[in-house]
Amino acid sequence: MSEAGQGKKKFRMLDAILAVICVVFVVEAAAPVAAIGNSQYFWWIFLMLTFLLPYGLISSELGTTYDSEGGIYDWVRNAFGRKWGSRVSWYYWINFPLWMASLAVLFPEIISLATGMQIGLIPSLLIELAFVWIIVYISFFPVSDSTWILNGAAVIKVLLAVTVGVIGTYIAFTKGVANEYTVSSLLPSFDLHSLSFISVILFNFLGFEIICTFAGDMENPNKQIPKAIVTGGLVIAAIYIFSAFGIGVAIPTAEVSTSSGLIDAIQLMTGKMTGPFISIISVLFLLTLFGNMTSWSLGVNSTASYAAENGDLPKAFAKKSKKNDMPVGTAVINGIVASIVLLLAPILPNQDLFWSFFALNLVMFLLAYIPVFPAFYKLRKIDPDKERPFKVSGSDTFLKILVVIPMILLVISIIFTGVPLSFDAETLAGTLPITIGAIICIFIGELIIIVKKIK
Structure with a gap:
């Protein structure tokens, strides 16, 4: 850490826990997954045990053992070399401007929705660009300067999710349960419809490694990181299940679609499309988007900048502020790429732009995590003497299971999100652009490796 950073404000334990909630918890998650039906509870619990738990344990060990600003890039690079480090840093970075x-x-x-005003094409585009560049500007400053944003967003996220759960539970008690609960309905069907939601749920669990990139801003990262991940993970799991339950008991499954979100769910529950309550919820939701993007930008920028400093990404990513040593180069590139995507959006075929951009981001994001799990196992083998402040206990067989199952889930998720599994016109129109976009992104990543002669 630079001398300039020695006297800066530090993350407290509560700040670290709230940062985990802000980064990992996605307030939009429960509504679209509810479209699965009653089997959503199985998938939430199953993936919490088979993915969230192993991922949290592995992130805690790697984050406290290899606590540089490189995050998952450093973990994979140390285990498998520069080529895989470069790939991971590229996949991890490119997802962010697409998500933004x-x-x-x-x-x-x-x-x-909040104001009742109709917004035209040009004003809409200006609002979108303003959102992007405000996030870019915020990311010019250290995470400790943005603590109030992360804490506030975390509190609002929890408040919104609990509100959904409370409203749904109240409706179920006063008007009856919206969906029939039977043993068979609670079991998964393993059809294409249900399996396609695995990627959405996994996306909602990712982000623990971001807190590891904040280590330089913490009072005691070796203690704070694992405690924040465990505590934040338990809170997140409880809130996801409670909000999912609220939607599941109050709204008939047929009325929930994959494009439904938190606001849609509350509209269906209350039977009101507009009004003061819907406006307040809308404003609070917008604030959570700022918090989410701010927290992720700080982590992603650190990882990409660190990879560039090590010669595994283009030099432009490595440019830092002389004032506070923040990775301004990556931040500006984020803004440029996101702006180009938004400027091209009006000329793209008429489709769900949110899902198209989000699904492409999802594929690249999940790709970045596949090497992380075997990297954990390999580092145990090739670097056994490294001090591990937090160490996952268990036999060698247990560690292999901890690695293999999440990897399989990630691969399945990528296939169901980015590969057309049928060839009807509707499926091809929705999925083929995602497949082509992912191929282009992967090709650019390989081109970087060739041009920079990474071995």
Whole structure:
């Protein structure tokens, strides 16, 4: 850490826990997954045990053992070399501007809902670009300067999710349960419809490694990181299940679609499309988007900048502020890429732009995590003497299971999100652009390796 950072404000334990909640917890998660039906509870619990738990344990060990600003890039690079480090850093970075563009598309729609005003094409585009560049500007400053944003967003996220759970539970008690609960309905069907939601749920569990990149801002990272991940993970799991339960008991499954979100769910529950309550919820939701993007930008920027400093990404990513040593190069590139995507959006075929951008971001994001799990196992083998402040206990067989199952889930998720599994016109129109976009992104990543002669 630079001398300039020695006297800066530090993360407290509570700040670390709230940062985990802000980064990992996605307040939008419960509504679209509810479209599965009653089997959603199986998938939430199953993936919490088979993915969230192993991922949290592995992130805690790697994050406290290899606590550089490189995050998952460093973990994979140390285990498998520069080529895989470069790939991971590229996949991990490129997802972010795509994700930022997908959320920016939502902004004018939600503002229109909150205010009752119709927003035209040009004003909508200006709002989207403003959202992107405000996030870029915030990421010019250290995470400790943005603690109030992360804490506030975490509190609002929890408040919104609990509100959904409470409203749903109240409706179930006063008006009856919306869906029939039987043993068979609670079991998964393993059809294409249900399996396609695995990627959405996994996306909602990812982000623990971001807190590891904040280590330099913490009072005692070796203690704070694992405690924050465990505590934050338990809170997140409880809130996800409670909000999912609220939607599941109050709204008939047929009325919930994959594009449904938190606001849609509350509208269906209350039977009101507009009004003061819907406007307040809309404004609070917009604030959570700022918090989410701010927390992720700080982590992603650190990882990409660190990879560039090590010669595994283009030099432009390595540019830092002389004032506070923040990775401004990566931040500006984020803004440029997201802006280009948004400027091209109006000329793209008429489709769900949010899902198109989000699904492409999802594929690249999940790809970045596949090497992390075997990297954990290999580092145990090749670097056994390294001090591990937090160490996952268990036999060698247990560690292999901890690695293999999450990897399988990630691969399945990528296939169901980015590969057309049928060839009807509707499926091809929705999935083929995601497949082509992912291939282009992967090709650019391989080109970087060739041009920079990474071995």
